[in-house]
Amino acid sequence: MKSRQAQLPEGWEMKKLGEVCDILDSKRKPITKRNRIAGEIPYYGATGVLSYVKDYLFDEKLVLLGEDGAKWECGDNSAFVIEGKTWVNNHAHVLRTHKEMLIEEWLVYNLNFQNLMPFVTGMTVPKLNQGSMRNIPIPIPPLPEQRAIVALLDAAFAKIDQAKANIEKNIENARELFQSKLNEVFSQRGEGWxxxxxxxxxxxxxxxxxxxxxxxxxxxxxxxxxxxxxxxxxxxxxxxxxxxxxxxxxxxxxxxxxxxxxxxxxxxxxxxxxxxxxxxxxxxxxxxxxxxxxxxxxxxxxxxxxxxxxxxxxxxxxxxxxxxxxxxxxxxxxxxxxxxxxxTTLENQLKLSSQIKKLSYQSELLIENLNRKLQNLDDLKKSLLQKAFAGELTHSAIPA
Missing domain, CATH: 3.90.220.20 (DNA methylase specificity domains)
Known part of the structure; x- marks a missing residue:
């Protein structure tokens, strides 16, 4: 802890999660599927909304962190913000930040950047228990700096997410183009078929x-x-x-x-x-x-x-x-x-197979290149987060 403290930017301090949040786990309550009464209130589990119910447990801005049934490695998005009327089951920890020192978005960005696996126990059923969770280190800059960095991250991630959505659409289009060629080939009828x-x-x-x-x-x-x-x-x-x-x-x-x-x-x-x-x-x-x-x-x-x-x-x-x-x-x-x-004839089958094989290769090459771009964007996110939690994130650090 001391070595990490020494590396923090001026004005920052390192705290344990249990020191900067109230843990509201005692207030959460699971509802079996057959006992859920349908409504408009989101019912949350470890990874997000599971369904919508009639009643609520919480009515405020909180952070949820997966306890079990989640993933906890760097970039796995094991934490997220909830707001308004909500119901949370017993598979997600419920965290209320101490507003005078920590905003929810900063905590979520940090938890999702960290590799939390060292705090997870259990081989068959991995679990981030409350005792271990309380010891997760959280870097705490002054509130104005938290808000400024979160604003930079929000803007940068919005652009990255849009770029990823465009690439994913291109991947879908490449697959559809290949499938349309297959359908064209195998829908042929008439003489010789x-x-x-x-x-x-x-x-x-x-x-x-x-x-x-x-x-x-x-x-x-x-x-x-x-x-x-x-x-x-x-x-x-x-x-x-x-x-x-x-x-x-x-x-x-x-x-x-x-x-x-x-x-x-x-x-x-x-x-x-x-x-x-x-x-x-x-x-x-x-x-x-x-x-x-x-x-x-x-x-x-x-x-x-x-x-x-x-x-x-x-x-x-x-x-x-x-x-x-x-x-x-x-x-x-x-x-x-x-x-x-x-x-069709074997000669024609061979010709068609050769054409499909060529198109398949081109399609796979395009998808491989697009997936590489997706990975680069994920790496860029991690790089920006690393700069953010080292106090090095500025407008100039964000690619246009």
Missing amino acids: EEKTVDSISKIVNGHSFKSRDFNPNYEIKAIKITNVGIKEFVEDDSNNLPVSFLKDYSKVKISEGSIVLALTRTIISGGLKVAKVPSSYHNSLLNQRVAAIMADEAVINKDYLFYYFSSKIVYDYVLNNVNTLMQPNLSIADLRKMPVPV
Whole structure:
């Protein structure tokens, strides 16, 4: 604490959070979903508004800091300001700043800049308990300086957030452009085109229900589980291997490189359709339950062409219309088998796949560059915060 105190700008002092805030945790109260009466009052949890209720607990400007169910690393926005009539459950600490020395926005900026993980306990269920929270160090400049720095940060962050929103829109546009090309290709009909079903142009394999005791990271044969199937991405994992003897015993579920794998449970998640192509490192792997493999009959269908088709919105919409959504979106093998596939000549498939591959590369390159710009803007935020809490933030430190 002394070394940190020595580095503070003139007129600043270092205080523990418990010295500059009243902790109002005893006043918060959770409401189960079934007991919540709908209304217009925001009901807050660790990360923000969960719902709206009829009554309130607080009616003032306060700071909430996640106790559990939050993230606490630098930039994770674990703290935020609330105002007016509100209800807070028991997953967020409720802080009332001592107005004579600390404004709420300064506290939020500082808490979100700090890495609070050293104050978090628990491995299975991480928690920022009240005792640890009280010891979090908070640099305190004079109130006029706090307000001036917060105003600079607010203005700079508003510009950065707008720039991020523009970039995110460009990323969305790039993805939509690629999808529109896929839809254009696979919506073609007429001479040279015909519609077939998936089971007529490929071999469909339904995974086997291996026992949990069958898996061991020290075994030689890789297994393809539902966790390996991402959104147009195969997620490799060395912890789920099977004995080499299983290759003979379960040869019916042996899968080769280049096959398409599709999750049958939670086939669609918020990011899209869970479909991937098996990489060379998983050649001759064994397929686990709730995953289907589509092994193209290369006499009639090109593997890349088929994968691009499964990556299209046409397939997404087909799955969405056929999943069983009573509990979770599951696709049946029967519906997979009868899924329609537009087929043209192998020569034309190869030509179209080449065009799509080129467009995919250009799209991925553009998105990669845009994501890099997003990261640069996040880094700029951290840099501005670092200057702010070192007393070095001025108008000249903020890029135009």
